[in-house]
Amino acid sequence: MTGLLDAIGGKLAERWVALLALPGTLFLGTAWAAHVLGARRPFDAARLLREVGRPARWADAHGAAGLVLVLVGLLLLAVVPGLVVQLLARGVQLLWLGPWPAGAGEPLVRRRRERRVRADARVAEHIRRHETDGDPAELAAAHAAEARRDRISPVPPARPTRMGDRVHALEHRVGEYYAVPFAVLWPRLWLAASEADRAEIRAAAASFDAAARLSAWGLLYVLLAAGTFWWPALVAGAVVMAAAWWTGRERLFVLADLADALVDLRMRSLARAAGLPVPPGPVAPATWRELDLLLRRMR
Known part of the structure; x- marks a missing residue:
């Protein structure tokens, strides 16, 4: 037990240093430099060196105890911006994924819907020409137009951002194909998944969270610039x-693709675990509707 607690304590310390202490110390150093230099002389290195000598002289005057006190105080202060970043990261994810509160994103949603309607019309036009003339170049052009349309959104946009619509497309596809809402399905599917599947999902989710935290650090530096x-x-x-x-957009797309694949690969296992007979081969839609009713009764 002692060894286990030591290992856990070591990992927590490493995580604290990586996520809070080191970035927080860098931010405090930047904030101090911004306060000392200001807008008129942003790169006055001589002035910065003169100012940095003051705490160094104070620590020397108080010996080892003074140095330890300065280091401990710096580390404790470094935690503060790190904790602020943890809160800001949640706001960043809301901004990236939506929906935005109070209908703030509706103008963007309408604009993205109009873009997708125009892109869908171009796809239909290329397909019509291919069916009329039999020109293979028109079929290739239709595939290219489909790719451009799906880059806007795989389904009619419902969120103000591409990242939000990628999540919406996942929920929409699962609900349409399997007749089970994604929010109802996912907790059960997660329990039915293998440890390897969970590890892949966790790694992708951690990468997305890290990108959101990085964006929050950037926002903190922007706020620092506004204040100084x-x-x-x-x-x-x-x-x-x-x-x-x-980075966050790319990692979110990977996460959504993994969740999409997990649904397709593990739905049979979930249905069997719920007590439904699932024969080999294509599954009848009635089976998924029965699974939906069963899962809703379990809620």
């Missing part, structure tokens, strides 16, 4: 937020 007028923090924060958004 030190424009390098604004540039750094904007670059970090853009990179995090790009």
Whole structure:
């Protein structure tokens, strides 16, 4: 038991240092530099070196105890921006995935729906020409137009962002094909999944969460720039937020694809675990409707 507690404590310490202490220390250093330099001389290294000497001299004057006190105080302060980032990351995920509160995203949803309608019309036009003329180039053009349409959204948009609509498309497809709402299905499906399946999903979800936290760090630097007028923090924060958004979108797509695949591969196992007979080969829609009724009674 002692060894287990030591191992858990070591892992928690590593996670604390990686997620909170190190990024928080970097942010505190940046905040201090922004306060010292301001907007007029954003790269005055000589002034920065003069100012950094003050706490160093204080620590030297108080010996080892002073140095330990400075380090402990710095680490404790570094936790504060890390905790703020944990809260901001939830807001980032809401912004990325939607739906946005109070109907704020409706203009974007309407615009994305109009774009998809136009893209769908181009697909239909290429297919019509192929059926009329039999030109294989028109069929290839139709496939390319379908890919462009699906990049807007795989289904008619319902969220203000591509990431949100990828999740919506997953929920829509599962509900339409299997006649079981995704929210009802997923907890049971997760219990029926193998440990290897869960590990893949957890890794993808952790990557998406990490991207959201990175975006939250970028937002914190943007707020720092707004409060101190030190424009390098604004540039750094904007670059970090853009990179995090790009990374988060790619990782969210991977996560949605994995969840989609897990539904297709494990639905039979879930139906059997619920006591339904599932023969080999195609499954009748009535079986999935019966599973839906069974799962709803279990709620």
